[in-house]
Amino acid sequence: MARPNEEVAAVLQEYADLVAITGGDAFKARAYEKAARAVGGHPADVSTLDLDGLRGIPNVGRSIAEKVIEYLRTGRVAAFEETRASVPPGVRELLTIPTLGPRKALALYEELRVSSVDELLDAIHRERLRGLKGFGEKTEQNILHGIELLRKAGGRILLSAAADAAERIVADLAGIEGCEDCAVAGSLRRMRETIGDVDVLVAAARAEPFMEAVSTLPYTAEVIARGPKKTSVRTLDGLQVDLRVLPPDAWGAGLLYFTGSKAHNIRVREIAVRHGLKLSEYGLFRVKSGRKVVSRTEEEIYGRLGLPWIPPTLREDRGEIAAGLADGLPELVTEDDIRGDLHTHTDLTDGLAPLEDMVAAAAGRGYAYYAVTDHAPDLAMQRMTREKALAQRDRLRALEGKYGRMRLLHGTELNIGPDGEVDWPDDFLAGFDLCVASVHSHFKQSREELTRRLVRACENPYVAIIGHPTTRLIGKRPPIDADFDAVFAACARTGTALEINAHPERLDLGDEEILRARRHGVKFAVNTDAHSVTHLPYLRFGVGTAQRGWLTKDDVINAWPLQRLRRFLRPAAG
DNA sequence: GCCGTTTTCGGCCCGACTGTTTTCAGTCG
Incomplete structure (x- = not known):
């Protein structure tokens, strides 16, 4: 769901990698790389530019400008297809491993037919790299270490990518009739440095139109699960988005619950229990009568528990509850x-x-x-x-x-x-x-x-x-x-x-x-x-x-x- | 493939480090 500039940059970068992997002209690869970077960082939306406009971008000449236009018009670039077909996508994936560049990736593919990170791991474990020219013991260790580093990120994506995706979805859903509120929750709202999946909340009396909308957005690639209260989809970028529709009256409780963190929520619920109350994503209730106390806003819920509203970026159970109770929360920089x-x-x-x-x-x-x-x-x-x-x-x-x-x-x-x-x-x-x-x-x-x-x-x-x-x-x-x-x-x-x-x-x-x-x-x-x-x-x-x-x-x-x-x-x- | 020109070719960011070699290729910033 990248914006056009990022999408085009990614296509150019892919070709740059392919040229490098196939042992093509290194300067050509470099030229595509520079163009990719320039397009990605260009302030104007490339999809609004004509040939001359595109050529006005530094490091974009006639040839690349024409390919960009072709891509924006048809979704592909004919001149790239042949190179693309000659290299399995997994070979390019190997470049994401630190210390492993195009030359080594090519050697692994040509000599051992390795064409994915998993196959590479397998080849290492079976000692198939031993004796391969240019691959010694240290190289093997470095590759293993690099893969471990990659895996540690564990499918989480960068904050910026998640924010871009989430904001686009929020804007699309907010425009639907009956939407009283729409916001991101989860680790994105808390601004964690990486994001696992994106949580989007909508306040509306009827959930169905939103479930339908998120399932059919142009950048939705796959519907993972769809129910009356929650729908999960995967976007074209592979990002999982969970949409939950709440009754407007439970907006604050839902926002609090789905913003987390889990540890923060547990602390807040403990305080509720001490007040003879129980907190769920539906609201704050009296334990005995089951009667609802508050649920409309986060402020009301925190307030009823003797707490000021706590900024999401602090909700990590790092002392924010104690500080809040003591009226000692920092006035955060904005x-x-x-x-x-x-x-x-x-x-x-x-x-x-x-x-x-x-x-x-x-x-x-x-x-x-x-x-x-x-x-x-x-x-x-x-x-x-x-x-x-x-x-x-x-x-x-x-x-x-x-x-x-x-x-x-x-x-x-x-x-x-x-x-x-x-x-x-x-x-x-x-x-x-x-x-x-x-x-x-x-x-x-x-x-x-x-x-x-x-x-x-x-x-x-x-x-x-x-x-x-x-x-x-x-x-x-x-x-x-x-x-x-x-x-x-x-x-x-x-x-x-x-x-x-x-x-x-x-x-x-x-x-x-x-x-x-x-x-x-x-x-x-x-x-x-x-x-x-x-x-x-x-x-x-x-x-x-x-x-x-x-x-x-x-x-x-x-x-x-x-x-x-x-x-x-x-x-x-x- | 881009760019700049003392333009239409010839250079393209340069240097260091690492690991593999035994003189250098690959990777990175």
Whole structure:
């Protein structure tokens, strides 16, 4: 149920993979990959563009533009079909295993006829990889480890994908006559970092029209179960969606029940029992008489139990009930509190959009300030130089004042090297408004080395924010093994903020680390690390994660007014 | 296949690491 841009990007990426797997021209594969990325990050809906419009997208030339049009018109690209037919789909699946690229996938297929992850596991267990050229013992271990990592994600999908799907369904169902309310519940409403299945609730007197609608939506691939109260479907993307229709009078009780978490619900029910009440998805009832007390809204139910309304992002049984009873719930930071993004890229390095487009999009979001932080030279592939950075600064300064009161900050994302050193010397760093510093390589250093490395970065007076601190990629790469309590302590001591990277694949720091870091007295920055204008709205996933870490706007430096932020970024400069 | 041009070809992000080799291919950021 991807939007047209994502759908087209996926088709182009598939072809790029196929070209690589079949040993085709590596530059051609690369060209398709670049085009896929550009289409995915393009702000305009590709299905509304003509040939010239498509060719206006960077890295999309005549040939690809024509194929995109063909795809949008017919749902397929004739030129891709032959290559597609020559490689079983499962071979491409092998590429999702970290450390396994197209060359190895091809060797496995050609030599052993392996064409799925399961077949690969089987081949390894039967020691069929032994003796295969280029596959030693370590390779085997790495593949097994990679598969384990994949399996751990266990069919759960990224928050952003679930949110896209859910919002489309909610919009479609809300338009049906008789719909009094429609909302997502479950782990998506709680903004967990991955989502198993999507729970959608509707309040309506008659359930049938909604059961029928969800079963026949254009993006519904399969009806798994259909009953009077609940229908489960699988979308074209393979996502399971459970729809439940509630009587409007039981809306609050149903929303509470289906939002969870299970552990939170158990705690709430325990309180109900102590009040001589019982709570179900139908309402709050007196135990003795069975009479209903309240059920219409969540506020009423919590209120009757002596609790304030508890934000869904806190409902994990991490002390929110006790805090609520003691009137001690945090006033959580909200998306509206965020005054600016402090970690973003442009096409000067690996971003997709020019500086001017990114700044214009930021202004459109109503920010009070906005930082551009392209990569520094130590990430060699980005080819950054002092001259380029300074030229960008001039361009940025020239935009200052063009967007009302939005102030522009010129920053950089430094690379934290193996010993904790960063790209540029102090005198050059002093010229930036802020420096984010992040780990991009050498993930497998020892715990001591990694810890020392991050602590050293914190101690650099010019480093204001540690970017994506654990470097994990959800379902792809585990967090680095550092002593993060030592890092958090160093952040608190040196006045260095920890990033909450809002990219749905990262969400780094995650909620648990935020809770730990917070106890050290650390400040945070919720940033998107946007590489295109379409990434700027990812902020909400970062804010959701911050909320799950119990953060208030005082904990988040980019919820502060500019003056206070500047003092934090550059204490030396006053 | 895209792009830019000192345009219609020749380059394409560069370097490091890992594991497999014994000089290099594959993968990653």
